Amino acid sequence: MGALKATRISGRSGSGKTHALLADMQAAALAGTPRGAIALVIPIGPSLAELRERLRALDARADEYRILTFGDLAFDILAALPVRVVDDVEAAGIFATVAQAALEFGPLDASTGELDPEVSGLRSPERFTAAAFALIGKLRAACIDPDEFERICMRGATTFYSNPPNFADIDLLLATKDAHRGSLSVDATELERQRQREIDLAKILGGLYRTYMQHFGTSALPQRDLVPAALAQVRADTGLRAKMRSAIERLYIDDAQECTVAEFALTRELIAENPSRLWFAFDDRLTIGAFSGARPRQWLELDAQERTLEDHSRVPAEIARLALDFATKAATLDPGEDSSAVTIYHTMEKAGEAAYIADRVAALIAAGAVPESIAIVLRTLQTYAPYERALLDRDVPLDVEGDVSPLRGVAALDALAALWVATDPFRHEWLLRFLQAPPFGFSDSALAILSSPAPSAQASLFEGDPAPAAAPRIDRSIRLGTHVFGGDVDDFIPPEAQVKLEWLRAAAREWHALRERVSLSRFAERVIRDVGFPVAAGNAARTGADARALARLLERIEQYEWTHPGARLDDFLTHAQSLANSEHAHTSDDRGADCVQLLSVAAARGRTFDHVFIANVHAGAFPRYYTPDAFLFSPSLGIIAKDNAGGMHAARTAKFTYYDFRYKPSAAYYEHERRMCALAMLRARKSLTISACERLTRGIGAPEFLNELRTLRPACARS
């Protein structure tokens, strides 16, 4: 029966699981399986290009295999359907709008009296809908539909409130902070009130989930929902199912532990009754997607024959040992003899940490290291700016990939300002920026004159002359734009500023004429070029970074133009503002040669580098402090409201305080962060530097990883 089993390839990170998959793929091809019928699918996508390159080393015809993410696979499955895919930034924005409408006017209208809107989190509707959007994404990935969600919530409420735990339990009281102990002092009346609030919250969330499904089911499909949608399609369409099964003779899954329930279910649909067509690489010790829906356990329940790899060939033993000790919080330590591969660095200033890393990187390159073999890894790229600046100051070119807006940085914002000016000259915040940016470079005094009311004309010198007309009073909401484009105060600004404004007026006339004739992206490209972007910026690396920022902007505009036929530039610019503020934003620079890689941990997954710097490793940054949304969802307890909305005595609900004690979500979160840090360490092939700045804590609010690492390897500590 072994022939009908799937094959699970397990082993620690760096043990060669991916290589084993690729080698097996090549062997299958040599044995006669068409390469196009061999698919390697991964749950997260940053390593696709690297996977293909690695396969190319084994098989010159690597391009013929199908190497893709689950999202790509789902897209192929849905290819025949008239569905428009929207990215998650836009989907979140759309959902915020439709959710708001549903809450105000739709089935959730609070004024009907059926539902009390005073539920946890709804006092800040934007954050509430953002949290609902995140929850719905997880429910979709877990294949839980709105009805099932509400059923679980009702069951959870009944189970909990019909037989509440002992809130006077001494362990519970001791584990609860002073500020929240009051939440455990509840009588039956208060518990019943909290139950009602919870049920209303569940109904509101269930209603929003239905609204989500109705909206995105008909007009657009969020990118994150591709797999659940494809799964539903495969299950519903027998012809499609048969076609997909016959198209993929051998299916390989890398990093299977990161798969969601929907991805796992789709895999099962594709291998059908013959699991022997499936090979998957698996290591649940370093799962990093648990908080976004990864469920490693499901793969262990699959009947599979095991291949265990032991070799740590890729990662130096010293680094592998440190990662293991750190991940397992090992008490007994054997740091070994050699401590040259690991440096643990601490300083008090962020600029000092960034300078240290940049100096080290520059020295490595000067000593012959290939730039793309060096990576700076951060927990999140929200904090990338000081590191980028320090590297660019040293003329080190960078590629960036991770959770940060592609429209970030001064160059991109200056370009957006130029586009706003070409579109709407009365968006004064952008006009101010544009006029300050090169090549205009207006001084504060020139801007002050342009922003001020036009001075009155000179009083008449001679009696009897008609009084000069007073300068018309212009409302401040249009004054700056009027003065810039109307010339009312040109006489009062320096001559060199006048020349520039005359140029701008001429350019604006050109742009106005051009706007209706060319596409949105072409128009944007023209404006940016006319203005003279990118401006030379000191050194080649910085100029290159600015040029890439502009290229990313234009690429975004092209994509927007494609997905929004008939859209105007101000539509895109409004979208760009959402993108800049969105937690779903993602940047992926072209992985050019000769560039050091600045990555988030998630983007570093599946890639290795000679020299890895993990920066900003201190409590509050890596890991950040855990603070749950206004509500949590548990398959056993249903919805758990955090805020005791409408309560008069305690800020938190009793159920939340109990859940926090019983299930310890913050501890789970910090363990997840620990795995992420260990995973980042295992990206290093030769050297590893872990650094932090600011005063390190005692690790009470959140673990202080750098202190732990210094304790594990005191010989590696530097400051």
Place this chain on the structure above:
Amino acid sequence: MSIELRCAADAVHEAAAIAHAVRTRGDFASVALIGAHPEAVLRLASACADAAIPVRGGWSNALVAFIESARKWIARGERVDAQRLVTSRFFGLDVPSGRAVAVAIERDLQADLSAPVATALAQLDHLRASAGASHPETLKEVGRILRFEHVLDEHERATFEALYLQAVQGNDQPAGSTSGVLIALLGEAQTARPRTIVSGLCARDFPRFLREVSGERALLEEVLAHAHEVILSYPQTREGRSTAPSPLLEPYGSARAWPQPSGAAFAAAPRGAIAALPVGARRLQFSASQLKTYDECRRKWYYRYVCSAVEEESSSAATYGKAVHFALERFHGEVRRPHEMDEVALRNRLEGEINEAFKRYANEFGSAIETELARRRALRTAHKYADWLIARARRRPFEVVACEQEVRLELEGFPFVGYIDRLDRDLESGNVTVIDYKTGVIAGDARSFSEDIANGHDFQLPFYYWAQRAAGERVASLALVPLKDELSPVEPLELEVAPLASQGQARSKTGVIPIAALERARTRMIELCKTIGSAQSAHFAPAQDAEACRYCSYLAACRERPDPVESRWAR
């Protein structure tokens, strides 16, 4: 034949310069524009469209460009969505058919390289069928650049097949687009125009094909032999990175820079510095909040009080504050002596004013739900406020002598204006207490509050103090009344004004503010007024602490702001 070598700062300027050169010449039919790789073709096409130069194109160039782009994207692991975009861009097809073609071609690229020519021809047929009768017009609109004009009519020609083979098939590596274009050029050489411009000839496009340079050079020379005038051009940078000229260009000497496009192609924006002169406040009337803004971030002060060009958006929190202030003003307009009023009546009155105020401000909240939840919160807070008010009045009877009172004061000639939320007079001593309502975050204890004043970070209550002193009042204390938290009792931070300092207790809600500290605050206010009024600054630097930027309305305008605050919280 004359051959000229030109270079441009980057690919965009190169294309613009070429288009400008062509436009200057005018006789478009005599010019052949050749992109050495697909991106160069697109740049030329874009530049020609901008310069209103009519161009003709053909399938094969578009197909090459598409396939090359698709290859790149597939290699990067990008979404097929992007490929759909390319399909549309190059073929001008509607969404469904464009997407179907993109998906089909992607599969060809990945799965079946054994019969690319047949597949290509099938795709062409498919494209024709997809576009229907309007096909040629669609192409014409989308067609980007001339060459291979006859492919559509004679797609069986060897030139087309050669092109496709080169672009798609290759050997073990993806074939170089340059090879493809040049080989195709060879096939078209007989029709080459008198004047030919080849752009994009930088070395970066050749790394894999250096071994083939000699062969390509022969091809290029053969192509160029058919033109009377030839310009070979390359960009010196691509995506900000330096590029060397192609080895193919070595025989042609050194390059001259393209002139900057001008005239119809539009001149570059003028550069150079603008004289920076000192700037002062527009109106010399000050307020405590203006000085606080100046103290926190001079750039923000400049935008707000000098430029005054941006309407600052109101937030729900600000509207909540306005509504609560309005309700309490109305309430104390009637309830001047709380100790004389029936408790139930007092509470009912306050509740009524809260309800009225939230009705008045309902439209300024984001939604009806927000308004309703804010109203409920305010009612609960009002309940706590009433508890405090009643207890305070019972403890020491007082009279509310003013609400929202406008106060004006001149400090060494600098005029100030402000509004005191409430002024209470103690009925025994006749002293007054200045009260300020706070619906946002305030200092945690009286000692921190006192230090904020003493260190010159808070000017509001010192200003009220000096204004009341100037009006002849004896000010006994200054109080901040917290109205943010509906669950906690209202416990004001209250500072008794005293001649001498005393060390207050940590975490205590009451403390002492020495008169010397209030005098220091006044001195600091005057210093700041002098700085602002003297117009000494030519540039207003932003705050170094990014906390000041958190809710700033001028984030877009500010080019010098510090790095954003790290979010220390994860959800």
